[in-house]
Amino acid sequence: MNGLIAAINDGQIRFLIILGYLCLLLVLGFFASRLFRGTKKDYLLASHSIGPFLLLMSLFGTTMTAFALVGSSGEAFRQGIGVYGMLASSSGIIHSLCFFLIGVKIYRFGRKYGYATQIQFFRDRLDSDLVGLLLFPVLVGLLIPYLLIGVMASGNVIEVMTAGAFPNIEMLQVFRPGTEEIDAAKSGAIPHDIGSLIVCGVVLIYVFFGGMRGTAWANAFQTTVFMILGVVAFVLLANKLGKGDTFFESLQNVTRSVDVDRLSRVDIPQTKFFTYMFIPLSVAMFPHLFQHWLTAKSAKTFKVPVIFHPIFILIVWLPCVLIGVWGTTLKLPPTFNANNILPYMVNKEIGTVMSGFLAAGILAAIMSSLDSQFLCIGSIFTNDIVIHYLGKDRFSDRSQIWIARIFVVIIVGVTYYLSTLGYASVFSMAVWSFSGFAGLFPIVFAALYWKRLSAAGAVSGILATFGSWYYLFRKSGFGEDADFVIALLGDDFPVMPVVPIFVCSLLAMVITTFLTSPPKDETVNRFFDSRQVG
C-alpha cells in the first residue's frame, strides 16, 4: 500500500481526491433521483417538501460561490480585514432581510397561485405580459456571467490542483513563454477546458435526474463540505504558522506578525464600503433563489435560514479573511495572483492531501450555486416561454419535465461553450451581474408592498435598470475599470456602480407609476388582502 502511494505523485493524489468527491456527488444525485415522484412540481420545486435545515443549507450554499473561500482570502490578502465588513457582515444583514421581507411573501404567493418562476409572479401581480417579456432577457442575461464565473473557476481550480499529475502526456506539457523549455510546475495538469467539462457533466447528471430535490441534497452536502474544510484549513494553518504551544497561542503569534495596514481598513474608501451594502440586495432578485424559496415545506421553514444565515457567513468568512491577511507575511513575488493565496498556503504549509480536499471544497462552493442556476434557467425557458406561449394544455406533466430537462442540457452546453471562449474579465463581471440584480430590487419590493405600483412603472424600472447598467458597464470598458467615482462639492467619492443603477430604477418606477393609471382592484386584491399579511 505504501509502495502504491509512493508511486503516485502529488498532482495525481489531488486528482484522485477531486475525482472521488465528484463520484460521491453522483451517488448522492442517484439516491435523490430514487425519491423523484415523477411530477413537474417535484422536479422543479421538490413538491414543497424542503424542511428548515435543508433550506438553510441550500440557500446558504446557493448564495456562496467560489468567492466565499478563494475570493475572501484573496481580497483580504489584497485589502486587509475590511473585506469582512464590506462583504460578509453586510450580507448577513441584507440577505436575511431579503429572505424575511421578500422570500416569505413570495413563498406564500408561489404556493397560493402555483408559481415556479419569478416571471410568472410578476406577470400575475402586474397583469402584464410585457413585464415578463422584458424580464426574461434581463434575468437570463444577468445570470449568464454568474454561471460563466462558476464554470471557468471550476476548470481553473482543477487545472491548478492537478499540475504535475500526468507529466508524461505530451499534449499536457506547458512551455515557458517565448521558449521551448517545459514549465514543470504547470505541465501535466488537466486542462481547464476539460476540468470545466467534467464539472458541467457532474452537475448536469445530478440536476437532470434529481431535479430540485437532488439539487437541494447536493447543496446541503457541498455546503457542509466547504464549511468544514474552511475551518480545518484555518486551524491547521494557524498551528503551522503560529508555532505556539496551544491553538490560541498560535493564533496570537501569527496575527501579531501581520503588517498593521492589513489589520485596519486604511486601503478601503469609506464611501465604497458603505455602497457595497447595496450589492447583497441582489439576492431578492436572483431567479435561482426564488425557486429555492418555493421548495420550503411552509413559511415557518424560513425562520431557521433567516436567523442562522449571518452566523453561517461568519463561520466561512472569518477563517478565510484571517488566512488571507496571514498570507501577507509570506515572501511572495509581486506578480503573485492574490486569488491563489488560500490554495498556495494550504499546499505549501499543510500538504498535498489537505490541498486535494481543499480543491474539493472550492469545487463544492462553485457547484452548489451552478446546479440551482442551471435548473432555474431550464425552468424559466419551460414555464415562461414554451408553456406560456404554446399553452399548457398541449403538454402533459411528463412532457413538461422532459422539456425542462432538455433546456437544462442546452443551457449547460451553451454555458460550457461560452466558457471555452475565454473571457478574461469574467471575474470582474461578477460585481456587474450582482449590481444588475440589485438594481431590480425596488421592483420586487414594490410589487409586494406597494398596491399602487403599475405595470408601466415596473416596465420603466426594468428599462432604467438595464439602461443605466449598460451605460455604466460600457463606460467601465466592459468591466475593465473597477473604479467608479461620484464627484460632489469638489470632492471625489469612490462608490459602487450599483448605487446609480438602483437610484435610476427606483426613480423611474415611482415617477412612471404616479403618471400612469393605478392597477385594477381585482388584480391588487389578489395580492393585498384585508388581513394585511406581512
Next chain:
Amino acid sequence: MRAVLILLIAGLIVAHQDFWYWEDTTLVWGVLPMGLFYHVCISLAASLVWLIACTFAWPKGIDEFEEDSLDNSTGGAA
C-alpha cells in the same frame, strides 16, 4: 413590534458603518483586529435581530391559504 424591528434593523445598518474603528489596529485578545472583531459582533447581532424578528414579528396568517396547483396557475396568461 414592527416599529421596534425597523429601529433595530436601521440600527444594525448604521452600526455597520463603523468609521470610528477605521484605523484602529488593536488586537482583541491578541487575535482579532478591532475592525474585524467589531464586524464579527455585527454578524452575531444581525442573527439576534433576526431571531427577535422571527419570534415577535412573524407575519400572522402567512401559512393560511388555499393552495392552487402549478397547473392551475394563470402565470400571467398570455
